[in-house]
Amino acid sequence: MDGISFEVQPGEFFALLGPNGAGKTTTLSILTTTLSPTDGRARIDGFDVVTAAPEVRRRVGIIFQKPSLDRNLTGEENVRFHAILYGLYPYAPAFRLMAAGYRRQVHEWAELLGLGREIFDPVRTYSGGMLRKLEIVRSLVHRPRVLFLDEPTTGLDAPSRRALWGYLRDVRREHDTTIVLTSHYLEEAEQADRICVIDAGRIVATGSPADLTAALASEWLVVDADDRGRLRDELVRLGHAPTGDGPFRIDVGTRDAHAALRAIETPLTVVRTHAPSLEDAYLEIVSRAELPSG
Secondary structure, three states: OOOOOOOOOOOOOEEEEEEOOOOHHHHHHHHHHOOOOOOOOOOOEEOOOOOOOOHHHHEEEEEEOOOOOOOOOEEHHHHHHHHHHOOOHHHHHHEEEOOOHEEEHHHHHHHHOOHHHHHHHHHHHOHHHHHHHHHHHHHOOOOOEEEEEEEOOOOHHHHHEEEEEEHHHHHHHOOOOOEEEEEEHHHHHHOOOOHHHHHEOOEEEEEEEEHHHHHHHHOOOEEOOOOOHHHHHHHHHHHOOOOOOOOEEEOOOOOHHHHHHHHHOOOOOEEEEEOOOOHHHHHHHHHHHHHOOO
């Protein structure tokens, strides 16, 4: 890591983005006390991740990329062990003997994520998607102040992803839970209050999704014609420098689009406006970060 520094407010949804190897998982590992920093300081809810690691662990939930479940236990037994470890409920040797609140929570979350009665099956029989769902259930059982999600929906189908994010929105609203996310699904990061993009262990951009998109990605027009050769020559003459064989991109914003189209005399068969997205901004950020300095 190269001097990464950021602050996340209580109840904020904060997304940490970057290419593979950028340092996202290392950052989350330090913040969740599973990796000791060699330098610098980090605090969670006011507690130092090194000197007050037990207090930090009580306040965080984590879903790592790779499952960390005991495959010799059932799904429910994994959740029960977690709940007892956090001191939420007294130990009971069977699910039916656990407190009513615990049993209700398990049933609610199992139904929410589509596990159903399978939560009582041995974990070794689970598919990859089921393992991910069970980790989500386990991470929420102690109602953490800060929930770290490292690629949380990997392996989930679209309905399960929607259900999970719907529930996480409810958790944030009801309990003011802070969420820190890393994800390859940029549409998930679009829901964040703030995004921090890191590359090669350093921060290269930060801001709200709207601010990053507006600052780093531009609109453009896509045009095409039956006579592509004539259109290409005309675009070159007009100073647009088209690339490829068509359709052609014209880098103009909304205010200049009408003037650009009026200047084209070749009959057009396609005219389309491309609005910038967070993905456009992200790709622009990463490509700039990869350019050699000097």
